[in-house]
Amino acid sequence: MDAYDKDPGARPDPGGSARARLPEPSPTGVDSREDVDSREGMESSADMDARADEESSLDVGPRAGKDSRAGAAAVRGEGAGAFGAEGAVPPAAPRTGVAxxxxxxxxxxxxxxxxxxxxxxxxxxxxxxxxxxxxxxxxxxxxxxAEWVYPEFEQNWKLFAPNPLQQNIAVQVRAVVRAKDGGLRTIGWTDLSAQDGAAIDGNPVPSHAQQNEVRRAWDFFTATHSADNRPDRMRGALSEQYLRRIVVMRLYRTYPADRDGVIQRVQIRSSTTNVQPPEWSGERVSDKPVYRVLPWWTVTADEAAGGVR
Incomplete structure (x- = not known):
């Protein structure tokens, strides 16, 4: 007779040990309060043991996975402080610009x-x-x-001078034109400054040429010539050529060569008129224009052929 024969109330255990005996049933068929409490206590402890075994078996997989990933990260030299315990290595940022x-x-x-x-x-x-x-x-x-700055990059600070300009200066030009029949005729005075003023008036974005081309060319000429229109500086000849090219180009826009003929000579003058003071001022200035007339200039062959149109 073995241990199970001696105690029929004992349950076999897979490990070879017997668990606590179950209480024997009552002869009357009605369990006493102590028997019920004893069975509930034994069942609850058995359930707790079974639940602990299940949790331990379920925890083996995740823990083993974590251990294997941690070992792989240790082999690669990746630490939790660099990218996290389970994070992937972020891609390198692409280079831009000169780099x-x-x-x-x-x-x-x-x-x-x-x-x-x-x-x-x-x-x-x-x-x-x-x-x-x-x-x-x-x-x-x-x-x-001077050769570096003039005439393209010249700066004019007269607006901020103690005595700013109080005159209106208009540049005018006339020309001798050889017609298609071979005859010569003289074109009357053309006010280039008035043309620029009309183009600027009402134009929210006037061009730099409309505002400054003729005006700055005339300023360049007067700065390099004496009152009798003789050059007094090394850039005098350059200023004459610069001014002549501009007026010839403007005349060809107004009087096309294919319609009116080829320009042979040009003459330029300035008309200076004083700006009238306000009505409340007691100052009185002349309102008559003062002219400065230049001699006739012969237009070179390339200019006459329209090379600067």
């Missing part, structure tokens, strides 16, 4: 930027020297500064 170029192109871009920077600094220095008071640099290199 995305090859080394050769990066060197070329750096050289181009350096050249542009040097040119900008030289230009600013030249403009500053042209506006600055006379100094040692402008005395020694004044011609180089």
């Amino acid at each position: 995305a170029l090859s080394p050769g192109y990066q060197v070329a871009a750096a050289l181009a930027l350096a050249v542009v920077g040097v040119a900008a600094c030289v230009h600013l220095l030249m403009v500053f020297l042209s506006l600055a008071p006379t100094n040692t640099v402008t005395k020694q290199h004044g011609n180089a500064v």
Whole structure:
């Protein structure tokens, strides 16, 4: 007889040990309160043991997976402090701008930027020297500064002078034209400044040429010539050529060569009229225009052929 024969109330255990005996049924068929409590206590403890075994078996998979991933991360050298315990390695950010170029192109871009920077600094220095008071640099290199700045980059500060301009100056031109039949005829005075004023009036975005081309050409001429219209500076001949080319080009717009003929000579004059003071002022100035008439200039062959239209 073995242990199970001795105690029929004992249940076999897979591990070879017997669990606590179940209480024997009552002979009357009615369990006492103590028997019921004893069975409930034993069943609850058995359920708790079974639930603990299930949880331990279910926890083996996730824990093993975590352990394997942690080991793999340790082999790759990835720590929790770098990308998280279970995070993936983020992709590298793409390069943009100059950094995305090859080394050769990066060197070329750096050289181009350096050249542009040097040119900008030289230009600013030249403009500053042209506006600055006379100094040692402008005395020694004044011609180089003037050739760089004039006439395209000249700056005019007369608006901010203590005595700003109080005159209206109009540039007018007339020409001698050779017609298709070979005869010569003279075109009357054309007011170029009035044409520019009409183009600017009511125009919210007038062009730079409309506002400054003729005016700055005339200022360039008067700054390099004496009162009797003789050049007194090295750039006198340049100012004459610059002004002549502009007026010939403007005349061809008004009087096309295929209709009116080819321009042979031009004559330019300025009409200066004083700006009248306000009514409440006691100042009185003349309202009659004063003319400055230049001699006739012969138009060169390339200009007469329309090379500057």
